[in-house]
Amino acid sequence: MKCISQGSVAKVFSTDPLSPVGISSTLDGHLLITLKDSESKLYQPNSRSRRLVRRMSLKGNVIREYEFQKGGKMGLFTVPCRVLENLNTDVCVINATSDSTGELVILSFSGSLKTVYPEQDQRDNFKFTDVVCDPQSNIIVSES
Template sequence: MESLANPDPPESAQEHIQMCEKHFLRKDITCDDCDEFICKQCAKTDHVDHDWTTISTDASIRRRDLKMTLKKNTEVRQKTSDLENKKKQGINLVTFLEQKHSTMSDYSFLDNLRDFPKLMPDIDCDIGQADSFQYEDKPIDVIEAVNEDRCFAKKCNADPENKCMKFDTLSTSGSVSTSFTVSTDPLTPVGICKSKEGELLVTLSDIETETYQPDSHSRRLVRHVTLTGDVIREYEYQEDGQTRLFIQPYKVKQNGNADICVINRTHDDTSELVVLSFSGKLKSAYRGQKPK
């Protein structure tokens, strides 16, 4: 767009309007395609196929749009301010109830609790990507948080003969250091997770016997180990000491009740969820429903 003779904002509505140097007419039209001011003759010739309108009409439309934008921005700022205030009130109320609820009278407790449901929905956690980095070139099989700043990760290993687990410690800055190695020889580790106590739960299998037809020589189990590899407990058989818990234990997790949840693969395309108590008692085996 051509600049006006005076680059400063005009002080009145009587500012000078430029003249077209080609046709010696007032530039009272704005061409949107070229983003410049033109005269009526330019609009009929050089800009005949362009999208243009008079300066007064364009200014009127843009003033209207600006007012709407400013109004929306004001409303957004007000809503943001209201949400922040409600969030602060909710946090203050939670803190107050945590500290005082056990010593408050029933009347005072219920009176303070009235606003609790109204404020709690607005106390949300802001979730977003804080940072990211490249971790070598192999997929990550397991990643577990150690604290707010660090986690340990185990890379996928395509070699079934490798009977150990090597863990690296990752920081939020992307630095990588080898943390520890746990040997599982003669068994091959498949799945792993961090236990509630900060140790490890590992699913282990032998590779010498049939995958889905274990025999008396097969080993299919979950092992609870320390970070140095010391065995705490093994989960392989039910309470009778003879009935196997697993055909091919795959993934393992520990729920909030400290139960050990294992995906037990029974075939290439079928699995079941086996839930054990922390003491090793079989609580349930969920096989789902066959699709109709």
Template sequence: MVSDLGVNVTKCVQSVRFTRGSPPEPISTVISTDPQGPLGICQSVDGGLLVTLRDNESDPYNLDTRSRRLLRQITMRGDAHEYEYQEDGHTRLFTLPVRATQNSNSDICVVNRSRSTAGDLRIISLSGGIKSVYHGENLTKTFNPADVVCDCHCNILVTDINNRQIHLLSPDGEFLRSLLTDNEENRPYSLSLRNTKLWVGYCEGFVTVFQYRM
């Protein structure tokens, strides 16, 4: 199952090391995420990387003073900027950030889990402020996001496992409509959007490719 594979990967990977050089040149570590473990990684609009991270010590959903839950933006030069607290410097941005992507308008969209079967989507500005939080619309069950991508119009697509839907949102996080309206059996988990091809991976263990038009 796709969902089980994702869990196994995050348990096995303890850190990510970014290196430069290739044989026969010596390889050196530019930056390491250790001691935080990576949950998701994607490319930012400037060619760098976005990595969602958590500590390996505290409970996933009950945060304490040891807890580290953050998004790290890493440039091609190896510089890093962290998003962990809101602009007041005390309020946490995330409970458990599992996936992230950067929109072409520079906003960062983060799937934030509050428990194992529920969460929200947070839109973060480059300065680190929360622009909006999406909790789902037209739901029959608890909103349970797993992955997020953005299209060329800066619209946002986020999977919802419990409601077996993909939610289409405006760049500001306003609900536009549900995709996969004829889907009643399968639970969308992961997404990839390339040009007009939308790849959807399901918890049931298969992938479907859709023609995506706006």
């Protein structure tokens, strides 16, 4: 990760061997970074794949990782693309499931899965491209 300040660019920390896809700042001044490995096909993660959201300090210290559902075996993401934290401290992640489909995964601050939108049988109709929240913590997504 690099920091641009007053016209200069400086390396702050690295996420190697994972590649960053999306980044946002949190209410408490940390970063949320979506990460993916390059070990498997893009939309076909396997048992060795890493697809996650990492909460980090601005100095690169890992605070928390959101990668698995409760129990630690089932991955939460195919390709986490965009991420943000709303005023309720929910972590909202756009998860691409193919070139033309996706879902919105909402986690609690602690990492518990709150909901996935749309439901499994409706996902062919949605390709989310970005997510924001308004001051009342309403989640707003754009889709193509």
